[in-house]
Amino acid sequence: MHDLARAAFDPEDPLARMARALRGSIIASAAQGGTRPIRSVAVVGLHAATEASILAANLAISYAQLGTQTVLVEANPGEALQRQLLNARHGSGLLEILNGEEDVRSIVEPSAVRGLSIVTTGVVRDGAMMLLDGERFHRRAMPLLDAFGMMVVDVGMAFNEPPTLCEALDAAIVVVRRDVTSIEDMRCLVGRFEEMNVRVVGSVIAT
Template sequence: MSRSMGTQERLTMIDAAVSVAALETNEAQERMGELLVQSGKMTDLQLEKVIRHQQEHGGKLGEVALALGFVSTQDIAQVLGRQFEFSFVAPDQTSISPRLHMAFNLPSDEQETIKALRSQIQVSWLLKGQRSLLVTGVDGDDEPAMVAANLAIAFSQSGKRTLLVDANMRSSLLHEALGVPHGEGLADLLAGRCRLASVVHAVPPLQLLSFLGCGTQVLNPQELLARDTLPSCVREMERDYDVIIFTTPTRADFADAQILSTAVPGALLLVRQDVSRIDDIRVALARFATTQARVLGCVYLDA
């Protein structure tokens, strides 16, 4: 037989809910204090002073630390980002290139464009079971590589384990843009000289983002890409990561992207206003057609 809930029971349930909420809030603040100390933003002594101030006057840990002059608003934002798995870096505390604008907490039209592109790829490609795609162009510049890197950062910020692969074994500067040392990489992996885990680099403090450089400069990049080791390497990457983004040389007379598309069947083609030639775009599309790679779209860049 059912009965209505009494006033005392309702109050007990409300008190319990309030207690749980307070506990979660306290745990979050304790975690913030730990992260601020771990990241070198505050010392243990400063954290003790903040906690003592809280006990005497109340207030949130971050607000108290800010009021006491122990941290900056950027410090607080970075720690909040880590708590919610949305990582970024301070412009004056990193060697990452300003061209990788997704790495910084500086909202802009460019960031919104990259996020929109990320959403389109998510819906049209990743949600259909795919994990890898390549980004290329036809004009011989490095803008597609920067777009690929910004996309990789954006995917990592959405909570996906992301690997950016530099497949430009001719003239890449991606390791410099990311502030990662140049060493062994994709060329060495394809040649069987190393294992994947030994040549993948983290990109601190960007959580969930990893980078595989182009590796040792070689004279035969197309021949390396055409080896039987490429498909197995891609499969290994797809076991370890949610999203893998490859960059390639962007000159129209190079067939590197076409060879790579035999193992990475999704491509994003970047074209430039008043620069890209229609004939070069047609050649690129025809090459992808021969490998049955799907061109997810053409990204139109201002000149």
């Protein structure tokens, strides 16, 4: 396992502590709003795709450590890092699931962290981004929640237009870059999530 998956082996590392704090914010957000529990969350990087992927891995680890059966789904064709971070082995992944080539239950694989499983991006071909739509994701990937209590989705994303697959999810965490991401970019992204009826439950500034 990569040393950036800090929550797996160093609970006092700042990254591990941040992941636990975000996990607490997600749980509290649902409780305060009197709404149903949040069981799926996108981690989106605005000018900070790599940091978003690292945070997604650590957030998923923190949920598994809480005793929640968790699945980390990598929806990041531009910069797929989860295979490296969590030592995933499957060649096929989310793109094959969304394209109807594979069943999601046959692709999910356990990680080295107890209670955490992973679905990687898969093989990136031309038109991969077109597969990341909400209806397709809802129909072919969301059945994972029949077996898991929490789904963390690594969306990555270098720009301010999230893929419509986020429409299928309960909430989002946004990672932005200091001195690069503008307030206007952030407002635009949050506005898109509001249009999708997706709650933004946390934000992180990457340096």
